[in-house]
Amino acid sequence: MSDDPKLSQRYRDLPREEPPRAIDEAILAASRRAVESRPAPLVAPTGRRRWYVPVAAAAVIVLAVAVVAHVDREKPDMELATSPASVPEPSPPAAAVEARKAEQPKPARRAAKSADSRFAPDPRADSAAPAAGAPAAEAPAPAAPPVAQARRERDAGDRPARAQTQGASLAKVAQSPEQWLQRIADLRRQGRHEEADRELAEFRKRYPDYRLSDEMKARVEKPQ
Amino acid sequence: MLAYRDGDAGAFETLYARHRGALYRFVLRSLKDRAVAEELFQEAWIRVIEARERYAPSARFSTWLYTIAHNLLVDHWRRKGLVLVDSDEEPASGDDPARRVEARETAARFLQALEALPPAQREAFLLHEEAGLSVAEIAAATGSNEEAAKSRLRYAMAKLKAAIDE
Numbered sequence: 001m002s003d004d005p006k007l008s009q010r011y012r013d014l015p016r017e018e019p020p021r022a023i024d025e026a027i028l029a030a031s032r033r034a035v036e037s038r039p040a041p042l043v044a045p046t047g048r049r050r051w052y053v054p055v056a057a058a059a060v061i062v063l064a065v066a067v068v069a070h071v072d073r074e075k076p077d078m079e080l081a082t083s084p085a086s087v088p089e090p091s092p093p094a095a096a097v098e099a100r101k102a103e104q105p106k107p108a109r110r111a112a113k114s115a116d117s118r119f120a121p122d123p124r125a126d127s128a129a130p131a132a133g134a135p136a137a138e139a140p141a142p143a144a145p146p147v148a149q150a151r152r153e154r155d156a157g158d159r160p161a162r163a164q165t166q167g168a169s170l171a172k173v174a175q176s177p178e179q180w181l182q183r184i185a186d187l188r189r190q191g192r193h194e195e196a197d198r199e200l201a202e203f204r205k206r207y208p209d210y211r212l213s214d215e216m217k218a219r220v221e222k223p224q
Numbered sequence: 225m226l227a228y229r230d231g232d233a234g235a236f237e238t239l240y241a242r243h244r245g246a247l248y249r250f251v252l253r254s255l256k257d258r259a260v261a262e263e264l265f266q267e268a269w270i271r272v273i274e275a276r277e278r279y280a281p282s283a284r285f286s287t288w289l290y291t292i293a294h295n296l297l298v299d300h301w302r303r304k305g306l307v308l309v310d311s312d313e314e315p316a317s318g319d320d321p322a323r324r325v326e327a328r329e330t331a332a333r334f335l336q337a338l339e340a341l342p343p344a345q346r347e348a349f350l351l352h353e354e355a356g357l358s359v360a361e362i363a364a365a366t367g368s369n370e371e372a373a374k375s376r377l378r379y380a381m382a383k384l385k386a387a388i389d390e
Contacts, residue, residue: 004381004385006385006388007381007384007385007388008353010331010334010384010388011334011338011353011354013331013334014331014334014335016245016249017245017248017249017252018244018245018248019244019245019248019262019265020262023262023265023266024240024244026266027240027266027269027270027273028236028237028240030269030270030273031228031233031236031237031240031269031273032233034273034274034276035228035231035232035233035236036233
């Protein structure tokens, strides 16, 4: 349908009637009231606002996944912490080392050091008695040597003592003399005299110079 | 309109400013009664406001707006006992040959010729010239088919052209 420009112009020349201002005001007021009284419908916005919805949805999903993952990570740790069976037992050498560190007194330091170096040559023994090193090593442990030889053997006695106590438990070897004595005293108290005697004999071989107090003697030695 | 549907009151003000004049003139020149025209004009915008949540952009806003206006006009004519017949042969109301001769050389001649058109033809012409609707959109707004809309528009333009060429 082709337009007639002349006709259109004639129409445009007619008076341009406009609605009265009062009607404009009434209509605009009604439009504002309608928006204020009824909120926007719950439909997906379109146009420029369209990206709000997917971005918001993606943000919610990411947050939810992060929370779930965090809870899953925390759960095994929580279960592990609360289960008594899952608590690992401290290894005896480590426990003994810890106990030694806590209770090691000065006089027993040398003996403890020797105990620690059960499988390693004692530098002091080697350096203190280089001449007697060979004969000391060859001397039989159970035999009762002369005084000089006993002294040499004592200085180098860590090696045969070490050899003798090789069969002892790690706990005994790693513990301090005071702990060992306490263990012997416990055995005495429990009436396990044979074990206590054995332990005391080993203790005396290991720490021949260790002086027991009267009180400790009463606790570890067999009652008469 | 979508912005207004989503709660933007300012969007309606923009929409109203864009279409208020053309719609007012359409209604006014369709009825020739200013008071009734103002009443129907306001009612058309109220219906736009109330139907905003149902608005779906399947057609231009203009088409939707003038569909509302057309329906209001039909209701008005029905109440008045008049029917908007689909005939280009219907004699125009208020056609006074004497008056036409008197207003031959003035702009009023055109207005008179417009007022003398059958309502359906006048409506087609006003929707085309005032609202800028295409034939298809005129058909959609008036609830008719494109052939009928094209015929009404063609007859209207021919009569108006003949009136201004006299």
